[in-house]
Amino acid sequence: MxxxxxxxxxxxxxxxxxxxxxxxxxxxxxxxxxxxxxxxxGNSEDGRASAIxxxxxxxxxxxxxxxxxxxxxxxxxxxxxxxxxxxxFPNIEYSCFDGExxxxxxxxxxxxxxxxxxxxxxxxxxxxxxxxxxVQEAEAAGIPVICINLDVAENHAGLVQMATYESGAxxxxxxxxxxxxxxxxxxxxxxxxxxxxxxxxxxxxxxLEKEYPNIEILDAQPADWEKEEAITVMNNxxxxxxxxxxxxxxxxxxxxxxAIAAEAAGRLDDICIxxxxxxSDALTMIENGQMAGTIYTNCYEQGAVAAQLTMFFLNSGLxxxxxxxxxxVDMQPVVxxxxxxxxxxxxxxW
Numbered sequence: 468m469x470x471x472x473x474x475x476x477x478x479x480x481x482x483x484x485x486x487x488x489x490x491x492x493x494x495x496x497x498x499x500x501x502x503x504x505x506x507x508x509g510n511s512e513d514g515r516a517s518a519i520x521x522x523x524x525x526x527x528x529x530x531x532x533x534x535x536x537x538x539x540x541x542x543x544x545x546x547x548x549x550x551x552x553x554x555x556f557p558n559i560e561y562s563c564f565d566g567e568x569x570x571x572x573x574x575x576x577x578x579x580x581x582x583x584x585x586x587x588x589x590x591x592x593x594x595x596x597x598x599x600x601x602v603q604e605a606e607a608a609g610i611p612v613i614c615i616n617l618d619v620a621e622n623h624a625g626l627v628q629m630a631t632y633e634s635g636a637x638x639x640x641x642x643x644x645x646x647x648x649x650x651x652x653x654x655x656x657x658x659x660x661x662x663x664x665x666x667x668x669x670x671x672x673x674x675l676e677k678e679y680p681n682i683e684i685l686d687a688q689p690a691d692w693e694k695e696e697a698i699t700v701m702n703n704x705x706x707x708x709x710x711x712x713x714x715x716x717x718x719x720x721x722x723x724x725x726a727i728a729a730e731a732a733g734r735l736d737d738i739c740i741x742x743x744x745x746x747s748d749a750l751t752m753i754e755n756g757q758m759a760g761t762i763y764t765n766c767y768e769q770g771a772v773a774a775q776l777t778m779f780f781l782n783s784g785l786x787x788x789x790x791x792x793x794x795x796v797d798m799q800p801v802v803x804x805x806x807x808x809x810x811x812x813x814x815x816x817w
Contacts, residue, residue: 525586528781529560532589533576535617535658537565539692539720540746541766542591544817545615548770549589556778568691570597577601581608587777592617595662606787611780615773618662624780624787627773629744630800631663634762635670635715637802638741641760642713643679645739650712653704654687655697655725657717667717667743685711690721697724705732713739719749719761726757745803747816753808760804766817769798 532549534542546563553561564580566573570593580588581604588605592598592614599619602612611624618626630637642652654671657664668687675682685708690696697716701724704711711734716722722742729735735757742749745763752758776796779785803811 524784527558527560528586529562529583530587530589530777531576531580531585532561532563532615533566533573533580534563534591534615535566535573535593535692536568537563540748540817541616541718541744544746544766545591545770545773547817548767549774551767552771552774552778559781566591566593568593570594573598574601577605581605581610585610587780588612589615589773589777590619591615592619592662593658594660595620595665596660609786609788611777611785611787611790613773613776613780615769616663618793622791622793624790625776625794625796627769627776627796627798629663629764629769629798630762631666632670634743634800635667635672635717636674637670637762637800638667638715638743638760639671639674640678641802641804642715642739642741643675643682645759646679646682646712648679649681651683651685651708651710652713652715653685653708653711655700655714655716655721656687656689657692657721659689664717668715671715682713690716690724692718692720694720694724694727697721698728701725701728702732705729705734711738714741716740716742718742719744719746722758722761723748723752726752730757745801745811750803750808750811750816753803753805756805760802763801763803763811764798765815767815772796772798 532546534545537543537546550561553559564576566576573593577588577598578601588610590602590612595618599621602619602623603621605612606623613625613627614623616628654668656668672684675684686704688700688703690700697720705728714722714725716725719742722740726735726740729738729740739759741759742761745761749758749761753760
């Protein structure tokens, strides 16, 4: 197994094993499910041994991270967290490959990683359906694929995600309170089809409909996670609608763009703008009164957790072919407004 400088924590070893065995499920060679107890015949124990020791031990392991775009603040923070986690393990060769906001580019990179015999792939899937077949090919080759935030459409080794549906629901709850239960709002969407985009918008819409039926959603348009695109989308909204009381942007970068456009139009004071992720620039805008709030996640820690999950697979020797359901690790969301933004310490801002 890995010749490590330090041992993984008990929480990691127990927690990840419980997640993957209990929640994801491990399939044995005979098609059965590995259970937490050993049967009288010993079949479960034999199946567990077969599953756990199915991968080859190596002196050096190659791990790759393929984000949607490394130039964005969120994947850049994940990359930093991953690098810091791996820094104590000299036998892990870690590389980050820029997906350049292109599904085709990510597919090409994954194919290259398969051909180069990488041992684990971390992926921020630009398109839930578009990269699924490449993920399946990687795992068929014995390479575990761990998605970060943006997931694929089929089962795979693991997913480390920020709050998705829940974070959209939290934005709806707090925006609804701030608007007094009435008003007109717009949604600035991320990349259509991306899992995080779909679930956050669903959480926002369904919570508004249930808890604040007098708040009307006027419109929703995509800005593909980008600030400049969001400025354009927000300007279109401002020109189209005389009354906009709230903006739900599916990520912070787009919320920042919406705030810039609203301020330039002289309408910022009338609009409650919410983002999602908790990046440093958004926290500053909340402090300055330019944004109403965001849902914060420590992305350094999220990257570190993805790296720890990678370490679990490399240490255990567990082959992805035995995983029957994707194991999910959810990061804790924190609702941030002007009332508590000062509790996010400088070292936790990314």
